[in-house]
Amino acid sequence: MTAHSLSLDHLVISARTLDEGVQYVAARLGVAPAGGGAHPLMRTHNRLLSLWGGVYLEVIALDPHAPAEAGSGTPRPRFFALDDPATHARLENGPYLSHWVARVERPRHLATWQAQYPQRIAPVVPMTRGDFTWGLTVPDDGAFPAWQGAGDGVLPSLIQWETTRQPSQVLAPANLALKTLRAVHPQAKLIGEQLRWLGAAHLLDVQPSDGAAALVAEFETPEGPRTLA
Numbered sequence: 392m393t394a395h396s397l398s399l400d401h402l403v404i405s406a407r408t409l410d411e412g413v414q415y416v417a418a419r420l421g422v423a424p425a426g427g428g429a430h431p432l433m434r435t436h437n438r439l440l441s442l443w444g445g446v447y448l449e450v451i452a453l454d455p456h457a458p459a460e461a462g463s464g465t466p467r468p469r470f471f472a473l474d475d476p477a478t479h480a481r482l483e484n485g486p487y488l489s490h491w492v493a494r495v496e497r498p499r500h501l502a503t504w505q506a507q508y509p510q511r512i513a514p515v516v517p518m519t520r521g522d523f524t525w526g527l528t529v530p531d532d533g534a535f536p537a538w539q540g541a542g543d544g545v546l547p548s549l550i551q552w553e554t555t556r557q558p559s560q561v562l563a564p565a566n567l568a569l570k571t572l573r574a575v576h577p578q579a580k581l582i583g584e585q586l587r588w589l590g591a592a593h594l595l596d597v598q599p600s601d602g603a604a605a606l607v608a609e610f611e612t613p614e615g616p617r618t619l620a
Contacts, residue, residue, distance in 0.1 A: 404489065412438065
């Protein structure tokens with residue numbers, strides 16, 4: 392690992408509704424996500440679940456109570472590919488582990504890093520929710536991060552917290568530990584190249600696949616090993 396290696400911030404479960412996502416996680420891990428709130432800029436809302444080691448799980452869905460426009464003019468595309476018809480079609484089969492987010496720690500400044508390498512890092516969008524303030528990399532079209540066309544949720548979004556507290560520090564402990572995070576991808580070589588460049592290769596095991604890209608997270612729970620995919 393390099394001096395500027397990234398750390399895992401959180402996992403993302405996409406769902407048609409928060410209720411569906413919460414039920415999915417509760418059925419598999421034995422604990423229901425509870426904390427969270429709304430993201431007015433993205434017109435989404437979430438529920439959160441603490442994991443051991445300063446990591447958390449996010450269930451995210453379109454917010455049916457959000458206004459059609461965020462502010463004035465045409466709303467920007469939602470993040471995590473939530474406006475993509477392919478995502479909508481997949482969610483018809485139920486919630487799934489769609490993405491993960493890696494944390495950029497200071498003294499490295501995420502916005503400066505992105506400005507230096509705009510071809511590798513998506514624009515940084517300032518966001519707030521309650522007492523939390525952060526910057527998150529979000530492609531202009533709302534798609535997942537990609538490198539030379541390879542992404543599909545397997546490459547992480549990058550986050551830098553601007554507040555001293557983070558969600559993992561205020562959520563109720565849930566006695567759950569992420570054991571491994573792994574992925575398969577038809578362009579595993581490109582994914583691995585970008586992960587190494589980011590300083591995130593130690594966070595995700597990527598193997599080649601002839602099929603679709605997929606993420607799998609394995610957990611230790613009081614009831615034994617459990618998996619989200």
